[in-house]
Amino acid sequence: MPRISIKYFVLPLGMALSACDKDLETINENPNASESVSPEFLFSSVLINTAYDYQREAYWEEPASAARYITLVRNEDNDRFSWGPRSWDNYYERLSANREMMELAQAMEQPQYVAAGKVLEAFNFAYITDLYGDAPYSEALRLRNENISHPKYDRQQDIYPALLNTLKDANDELAALAQSMVPKADPMYGGVSRKWRKLANSLRLRMLLRISKHYPSAFAEMQEIIDDPQQYPVFEGNEDNAEIRYLGDIGINSWPGGPLANAFSEFDKRKASQEIVDALSVRDDPRLKVWIAPVDDPSGSRINNSEYVGVPNAIPAPYDYNGGAEHISRLSAMFNSNSHPRVKASLMTYTELCFILAEAVQAGKITVPGETAESLYYEGIRSSMRYYGVEAEADAMDYYDQPGVLYDGSPKQLITQKWIALFLKGAEGWFDHRRTGFPQFTPGPLATLPEIPKRFIFPDTERAYNEEQYLQALLQFGEDRLTTLMWYLK
Template sequence: MLKKSLFLVIALLGLVRCTDNFEEINTNPNDPVNVDAAYLMSSVIVNTAYNLTDENVSGVMGIPSRYITRVIHNGDDTYRWDAESWGFAFNNLINNEDLLRQARAEGDIHLEAIGLIMKGYLFGILTDTFGDVPFENAFGAPEENYTSAYSRQEDIYNTILEYFDRANTLLQEDGRLSLYAAFDPMFEGNVLKWRKLANSLHLRYLLRISQKNEEAFDTIQMILNNNDRYPLILSNDDNAFLPYLGVRNTDSSPLGSYDGDFYDRRPSKVFVDFLLERNDPRLPVWVRPVANPDAGTVDNNEYVGLPLAVFGATNYNGTTNHLNYESSNYSEFSSVFHDDSNSLFNAVIFPACETYFILAELVEVHKLNYGGTSAGELYLEGIHTSMSQYRVEAEAEATDYYTQPLVAYDGTLEQILAQKWVSMLFVGGSETWFDHRRTGYPVFPFGDLSIRDEIPFRMPYPADEASYNAENYEQAIENQGWSDDSNYEKMWLLK
């Protein structure tokens, strides 16, 4: 972890130096690296990881995952969502498209593979969040970018699945990725780790599309049968993440000192209660206890979560001043998140625990085979991997965490998805929202102020689309059979 943190510092400093000596470095016959392409790769990786985690912690996208309850700005908690920007993805996709153009022009197949992985990942999040989006013609001339037609979600999904497969194939061939190690802040030019990310993302999206196309299970089984050709992320050593440096606001925790209203975001009641009910050793890692439990008027537990969308949230549980720790009778997130940089909180694109929970669902529900491993074993390995990620595996073993009734495997999808939800805390892109939307699990309670007892299905399109791309925007709504751009309209994937 320390090595990765130090490496990222060096990589970012290297980017600055490269701009000062571009001609000298770019023409060095002993190091034939295209610094411009290397810079683009670094920029896409860093900004994607940080931006998506920030969206999942501080933005509206984090609300449906139900880890956080807002104290003051609870309009989002009631699901009264306004139009949402998609700049968090498209800004990075523009640089990524330049990376792909340069890689293909120079025949650099490894850089092309990384560009395909990042393009598939970002467009996957975009279409999962909004529905149909500009895709096929999204990167034309600058004057055309504002009036791009929307591609169908089905077509986008089929194409990004091809991206992941193509990337894995390209990375099996001889290439130059090792030359770019100093510009790769996530995997340091490790080809095998990039292949594992490509295949793990492939698995994630195949499972998601399987409810619309059962042939996806044939591809999934092929992947599971060929570990050498399709290696997966199965160890925390292979997690796709970036550490926070804590140097400036752009590379610090989204709940750190640069965040002026972190007191507004508190651990939710459903999240804290889930951990309390299971005596989960991750609870004290993630959540700070209240200063005086006896002062609580409705909840005297050491850890108290804030209910979603309730009247008088600032005064919940007898709180007199939610901005003051001593006067607040509901919990804050721990220093792991409030530190600008902490080795236990990183900007995660894909964690190993997710792979195990996906495999458990595939074996239990869809009756696929993963080397004869049972769904229960895969489920437990997912929890083990999460415990290890947060360095509490010994505490979990000592307290018999795995054998208690609420944790011991019961063979249900609900249990798999519940543990997957809590284990994937703040994974970028609201993956647990997409899982809930797909399966209905975990089952969440709703607040008195919620406009519906149902989590929204999507984000409304950015407001600029209705103004500057009106014809294509309106056509997209019509093509999807919607009456309007509501967050409760169902995209193709959910119909």
């Protein structure tokens, strides 16, 4: 069976390689095995790891608490914002493997994997800078070929334009290619190049809106994409969603809330937050029963005797809220399964794109042929209802005509509906809140901060192994705190 030759360790960024590299390389040589692996194998691995890890964090880690989707009733540090330095090794390991894949594909004259690899590279680097702010970029993956072991930190305002160009190049290269990817190597799109072009351009729209406050050409570039759907195709429906299903036959390919991946006790530590349950309940939203389980026993509740009860974040003894476990809701059973058709590892959805365009049109910054901010707003909600199988029910109950849902043209309403629709879909709920202030979350009585965190703290390993570049970065970025504003938030 082909394997990847071990030529270097994947170490915390900035750590120099040991002098024993050569000996280890020799030790790991196998005369009976190939010393190379095909690009499609590496591509599939990077894609799956990117999607699975991104989704796991959206459900399991800090982004879930910061977005007020999840309340931890045990080990509540995430909810209280007791966030210490956060490792970025996994992100850079994926980027390193992706870069190796692209170099191999280039050498083997398979440019389709180079182009798709650029989409994955832009996605992963964008996620890093969205989490931390300034970060190693231009020198980050140059250890093996150029022996750069202490990479500098690039400014976010330099990283983002470079990533936008990477995505534009990926679209253009995929459009010009006659070769396609092996369908089995692409568990997301089955090797269809046009689908990857749609993802590249939809990601550009996400990123352009995110930086629009400080990037003068943001809306002009968004308009360029919208005006030329042949050259710059974007998502057109839920069938274009960038997501990968969970096979659910072993732990590593199961939904992180499922029994193969984690014990039920871990699933039961994560309850729906009061913020999301109340937002759904007050609108009589049919997605409530899809996402949230009713309480076991509404009688005997101390505070709320409703059928669905979320738990406030960062409160004392959250496991005892409302009288305890029998009187608070769990997430629905599909989030405790190893695999479910509506629970996938999601990078970006058509629903999100609808709300991105609605926000830009509502602000008067772009136009979309045949659409208004109102129509895009409703389509964003409808596509989410459609995805979860409750579109007809929403129509039957006149969901869209009720106060709070009927379009009123306000950013607050639009972003709140986007936040609801993107329940556990990546870190976007957190990122939109810190960018717009909506929804207006309450940190909670035991929160260590008076506001939702704005970023992650740089890894401890950077102080230990890349101190000079780390300290230099702080001179331009500011204090390494959870509340320090990155460039596009200032």
